[in-house]
Amino acid sequence: MDSSVPATKADISMIIEAIGRLYGAIELWKNELHEEMDTELKKHRDILPQEMRLHKTEIKQHFDVTAENIQYDMRGAHKDKISVLNDRSYDHEQRIIVMEKQLAI
Secondary structure (H helix, E strand, O other), rough: OOOOOOHHHHHHHHHHHHHHHHHHHHHHHHHHHHOOOOOOHHHHHHHHHHHHHHHHHHHOOOOOHHHHHHOOOOHHHHHHHHHHHHHHHHHHHHHHHHHHHHHOO
């Protein structure tokens, strides 16, 4: 085709019709995609709340176990601290007794 020849009304009509068909095909494709997406969304809308409830229960159970472990660890640490303080106190008493004997007090 020679590019220097001007387009005729028939050429322009043919191009407009081709663009119209292309536009129609794009609209059809767009509508099909929307329908597929809506169908998929509806499937997941039913599944998502169930999964969220399941995960909520799992997270709560994990939190409860973690809190219980922390509480148990804190009780153990508190007992260890009291034990160490008692040992130090006993050790100080023994040292004082030894010093008193040496100084004859």
